[in-house]
Amino acid sequence: MSIFKVNGAELPPPVSASWSIADLSSAESGRSTRNGAMSKDIIAQKRTLTFTWGILTLAEASRVAQLCKNKGAAVYLTYPDILTAKTVKGRFYTGDLTGGSYIIPNASDIYINGLSCSFIEM
Numbered sequence: 390m391s392i393f394k395v396n397g398a399e400l401p402p403p404v405s406a407s408w409s410i411a412d413l414s415s416a417e418s419g420r421s422t423r424n425g426a427m428s429k430d431i432i433a434q435k436r437t438l439t440f441t442w443g444i445l446t447l448a449e450a451s452r453v454a455q456l457c458k459n460k461g462a463a464v465y466l467t468y469p470d471i472l473t474a475k476t477v478k479g480r481f482y483t484g485d486l487t488g489g490s491y492i493i494p495n496a497s498d499i500y501i502n503g504l505s506c507s508f509i510e511m
Contacts, residue, residue, distance in 0.1 A: 450501035
């Protein structure tokens with residue numbers, strides 16, 4: 390059971406999940422040319438989550454790809470937020486979906502290792 394969902398559908402549990410938050414500053418932010426003092430006017434904060442999955446069957450990797458990229462880049466992601474310590478749902482766009490490497494032990498079995506996708510808050 391995964392704690393991460395895209396548009397209400399559970400994602401397979403990733404082997405790695407990173408979280409970051411970025412400050413978006415106004416055009417007035419920056420360093421003074423007189424004394425070098427920093428002025429920072431934060432207008433918003435946006436999160437980025439990056440997931441990497443271990444070995445998935447080709448069908449599992451295809452399902453992840455379809456959840457992340459099949460109908461455009463905008464999705465609703467449900468995740469445990471580090472800043473608020475709550476499970477939240479937010480609107481994100483997906484970055485590149487990277488396929489990792491193929492593992493082909495025989496002609497009838499195909500696995501994908503290292504599938505990765507970033508979710509950037511809109």
